[in-house]
Amino acid sequence: MFETVRKNQKILQVILLILIVPSFVFLGVDSYTKSGDSKTDIAKVHQESITQVELENALKAQGQKLGITGQSLDNPNFKNAILGQLIQQKLLNFDLKSLNLQIPDETLAKEILKFPEVALLKKPDGSIDAEQYRQFLQNNGLTVAQFEKLKKYEMMGSDLQSALGGATGTISSDLVSQKLITSIATEREVQVIFFLADAYSKQLQLSEKDFTDYYQANPAQFQSTELxxxxxxxxxxxxxxxxxxxxxxxxxxxxxxxxxxxxxxxxxxxxxxxxxxxxxxxx
Structure with missing residues (x-):
């Protein structure tokens, strides 16, 4: 038994890491661009497929992060753990859509600059060369909108999981957690009515006396500092x-x-x- 543990030490470390880390984190822009279409669907989440290609790229990305290569990537337990995380990520993405969470553009830009491939596109003034950025993503099979949407989902998932129990935002009591759940689940109905000033002003009948009376009652509104x-x-x-x-x-x-x-x-x-x-x- 201990011989098996010794031989598969890295695999066990991976499985433990996946159980501890709540979200699957991809490495580099490459991981966003190689999940292309495949006729081999190994799982479906709300009619959205997880393909064999997507799983293989996820295995390689996580293996690269942990220094695992070769046959170790074919370990069934490792594959099942990664597949489970992909499924959880898909489910989380559907939940994020319903929560209407937002990522500010400034925050997104800072995160995107953490990709080495994108950082190389910086101009002397610190901004990103928009045309090179677009061309780089296009060469990898993505539009700017697609890539930034994927990154936003990843960031929103991380923020949500942190708020619900991560190291940076632990919910301190049942009362607080219940209020959070209620605020997310509550539906609010709002009614709006617009008053157009032009349409309303046509109904007014103002005399010269009305203007004079208002002027005399509100002299401060018509005064300014003498210059x-x-x-x-x-x-x-x-x-x-x-x-x-x-x-x-x-x-x-x-x-x-x-x-x-x-x-x-x-x-x-x-x-x-x-x-x-x-x-x-x-x-």
Missing amino acids: VDVEYVVLSNTNKAGEDADFSKKADQFANLIYEQPDSLKPGADALGLKIQKVAGLT
Whole structure:
């Protein structure tokens, strides 16, 4: 007996790992793309088939993860365990559809970047080259929508299992678990009625007095902070000897020009070669 255990140690480790880990995790983009059509269906879940090709690729992917190769992959117990996990994953996917769980696009993008094949498609600015990404998936028999849908299902399954008893989200009491189950299973009926403003406004008959009364009753709605835009020029005296008289002459000349044309600083500024400066929105 112990000789059998020693010879099949890795297989037993795999079986134990599968029993412990609640969801079957695929490796790399390759595992999403090689489950193609096959006439050999080995199981059906809600009319959705699990093919021989899909099982073989799942065996290889899990074997690669655990370092198992060759004839060890043909062990009946190992195959049955992997098939069981595939069936559970299919069942979980149907449950996920009914729960309407959502994965934010930002979270999905971060997870997809964990695939080495996708990470190699990053541009210098950190974004993914969309055309190369599409072409890469197309070469593997998938569209972008198909691949991202598969990944979302995997992530939702992982999140749900964590919430229902995983290491990161254990339900602490029967009361909490019952509330969670109730919230998921409860059906809610919502009725919506739309009021179109245009249709309603045609029925209104407002007089001038109605507008006046509303304005007087709600003055704050029609008030705003007073603001002013300011234009100015700077005349400066360097206080150098002999320049005081010249400065006074220019100041008087500017004042006279502004007095004659008070609507604008431009004539006075142009005459004396001064720059008009502006400050907007002063309170």
